[in-house]
Amino acid sequence: MILVSNFKKIIFFLIFFSFIVSCESEPKSHELAGSTFGTYYKLKYYSYQNNIIRQTEIDSIFEKFNNSFSTYQSNSTISKINSGQNVQLDDLFLDIFYKSKTLYDKTNGMFDPSIGLLLEYYGFGPEKQTSYNSNINLIMQSVGFNKLNIVNDQLVKKNISTKLDFNAIAKGYAVDIISKLLNSKDIYNYLIDIGGEIRSKGMNLEKNSFWTVAINNPDLDSNKKFYKILQLNDKSIATSGNYRNYRIDSITNKKYVHTLNPLNGKSEQTDILSASVVANTCFEADAFATALMAGNFNDAKELIKKNNLIQVYLIYVNSENKVSDYYTDGFSNYFIIP
Numbered sequence: 001m002i003l004v005s006n007f008k009k010i011i012f013f014l015i016f017f018s019f020i021v022s023c024e025s026e027p028k029s030h031e032l033a034g035s036t037f038g039t040y041y042k043l044k045y046y047s048y049q050n051n052i053i054r055q056t057e058i059d060s061i062f063e064k065f066n067n068s069f070s071t072y073q074s075n076s077t078i079s080k081i082n083s084g085q086n087v088q089l090d091d092l093f094l095d096i097f098y099k100s101k102t103l104y105d106k107t108n109g110m111f112d113p114s115i116g117l118l119l120e121y122y123g124f125g126p127e128k129q130t131s132y133n134s135n136i137n138l139i140m141q142s143v144g145f146n147k148l149n150i151v152n153d154q155l156v157k158k159n160i161s162t163k164l165d166f167n168a169i170a171k172g173y174a175v176d177i178i179s180k181l182l183n184s185k186d187i188y189n190y191l192i193d194i195g196g197e198i199r200s201k202g203m204n205l206e207k208n209s210f211w212t213v214a215i216n217n218p219d220l221d222s223n224k225k226f227y228k229i230l231q232l233n234d235k236s237i238a239t240s241g242n243y244r245n246y247r248i249d250s251i252t253n254k255k256y257v258h259t260l261n262p263l264n265g266k267s268e269q270t271d272i273l274s275a276s277v278v279a280n281t282c283f284e285a286d287a288f289a290t291a292l293m294a295g296n297f298n299d300a301k302e303l304i305k306k307n308n309l310i311q312v313y314l315i316y317v318n319s320e321n322k323v324s325d326y327y328t329d330g331f332s333n334y335f336i337i338p
Helices: 002-024 055-069 077-082 091-106 116-121 136-140 167-184 282-294 297-306 329-334
Strands: 028-036 039-047 148-151 154-157 190-194 197-201 211-216 226-232 236-241 246-248 255-257 272-279 311-317 323-327 335-337
Touching: 028 055, 039 055, 039 167, 055 077, 055 091, 055 167, 091 148, 091 167, 091 282, 116 136, 167 190, 167 197, 167 236, 167 282, 197 211, 197 282, 211 236, 211 272, 226 329, 236 282, 272 282, 272 297, 272 329, 282 297, 282 311, 297 311, 311 329, 329 335
Parallel strands: none
Antiparallel strands: 028 039, 039 190, 148 154, 190 197, 197 236, 211 226, 226 335, 236 272, 246 255, 272 311, 311 323
């Protein structure tokens, strides 16, 4: 009787253990969401209980970025630099600086984080301007990322008036840093979204498909919210557009858009309404999307020819004043709804 009783206990234990293992054989869905960098963030991923991402880990990444790049924090590295202080640069700042140098060259100067004074001039910087009486020619002398260098981990400016703004790359790079965190914990199915800068990997296991993302319709009056629906796997996408972020001068009623042309200093709506870029890294997608929006349609096509490692989707107004689209051959691979 004792042997039979022990045997039953062993069988029960094996069944119970098998049940526990089967419960853990499928990763569970986890989500984190909130606000950062003046926008939203969302993180959805699948993992087992022993390797979840904690909110404090995400908050720590955002804190580091704000300490380096927030122009709205007076004690951040970039604010100190913009106010003329000599600052020993941290590793994060140095990394983005050198990445920006490369992208500045790849985009023929259309991506340029040295436009801080221009942003203020048009009312998009942290120090809002109430009029446009500043000398634009003097401001343009401060613009040009090729006028900046790093010496002994300090920024050296050829023009002391130059102000930096890394908003066109920081969100995308934060996405990449979070992606590295997930990979380090052996999490391989996830979607990261910071204000529309997105990176996906693996699959949405609940739907048994690759991750679905959308390009918004720039026509805000349309009943059709999305212009295109895409599926991504192990790729990043960023979209830039001027149809939401603009301001109207209260005196002249002139419209100023937030994507500035760093070559001529203008803040004007071009024939491009929206630029979406798919790339291997989100910081590249982020920077290229901004660069493509800074010029007109012909400028964008020349830039695309020079950089064949990115895939691009443009929504623009054609010569007949009709909304049209243009995309690279590789971009069509991501369409799930034609």
